[in-house]
């Protein structure tokens with residue numbers, strides 16, 4: 035067993051010492067066998083949530099009714115879920131019921147794809163009831179059991195199939211494709227928050243072009259908010275590269291098709307206010323760039339955590355891939371980085387014009403100076419700034 039599994043081994047051991055079964059399961063096994071970075075380690079067990087709570091001291095009851103608790107061990111959170119069956123997702127968010135079962139077999143059978151239905155015991159032996167390892171080798175995404183039924187049960191699995199193809203570069207099995215075509219209309223009923231989670235992961239995938247091509251070919255867009263109005267998908271696919279936030283996706287869509295307003299996307303996707311703000315800021319920067327190219331004012335206004343996002347969007351929209359390193363350099367070399375660094379303030383200005391009434395003109399003047407300093411028209415020195423003000427005094431109304 036390697037690093038992260040070794041770390042979690044004592045949880046498995048403790049559960050077994052108490053007379054229950056426990057295995058590593060799901061995405062962590064898939065990523066381990068693919069030699070990809072392993073995300074969260076999930077554990078599946080025959081022990082009921084209450085039994086886990088009594089065995090471990092550090093347990094967070096996140097979803098007892100679904101059989102899930104979090105066990106905290108050496109500052110790491112592990113999701114520990116009881117073997118279970120699931121009913122249909124008629125509220126489109128949660129299964130109608132879960133039923134705890136004794137054997138891991140049925141728990142693996144409820145999972146979405148063969149590559150996600152793998153488990154591993156403490157000795158590193160793989161439990162593979164549905165040919166998941168073969169599908170990993172063949173790079174295929176295939177539903178566990180009948181695709182039509184599995185997609186009807188929870189249509190989110192359709193979008194998950196697409197996002198795994200984007201993350202892994204895998205191909206969808208023929209049966210799975212047929213089932214997606216037949217069941218795709220069920221996507222309409224999904225809670226939009228679940229959809230945007232998958233869309234965000236889809237766009238961050240290394241093979242995002244592949245994912246979007248499936249989205250297009252399988253004609254899923256008509257059932258997805260925003261995408262149903264987005265007719266520029268084909269041009270999108272040709273230049274797309276991974277992006278890492280919903281805000282970037284929103285900005286891209288609006289830039290490619292300006293008749294889809296950002297506020298509209300935000301509403302349809304029920305985005306957070308923070309995502310809305312990020313998307314608007316990025317969009318302003320892109321619009322400024324379209325008018326002026328890259329200059330001091332652009333990088334001055336671009337907050338440090340937006341530089342990468344901006345660079346990614348520019349390289350998708352305008353192919354001219356700009357060097358992100360160059361943006362950072364330019365930003366570093368700016369005469370000032372915030373308006374606090376300006377060598378003159380409101381008091382200095384008031385002192386220069388003792389007879390002029392205080393008012394918004396002071397702030398306006400400071401903003402003008404800020405801009406002139408940033409673009410390099412005036413050096414950031416008090417005497418020079420005062421000199422400029424003397425030649426351009428405030429007009430008294």
Ligand code: ATP
Pocket residue numbers: 059060061062073074076144145146147150151188190191
């Ligand atoms: P990621 O790297 O994105 O976390 P993951 O495979 O771990 O990928 P999760 O959404 O964390 O995906 O789910 C963990 C596991 O739970 C999956 O591997 C799969 O076995 C199962 N699973 C998750 N969502 C579903 C679903 N909607 N239907 C069936 N099984 C699911």
Ligand code: MG
Pocket residue numbers: 061073074
């Ligand atoms: Mg996971």
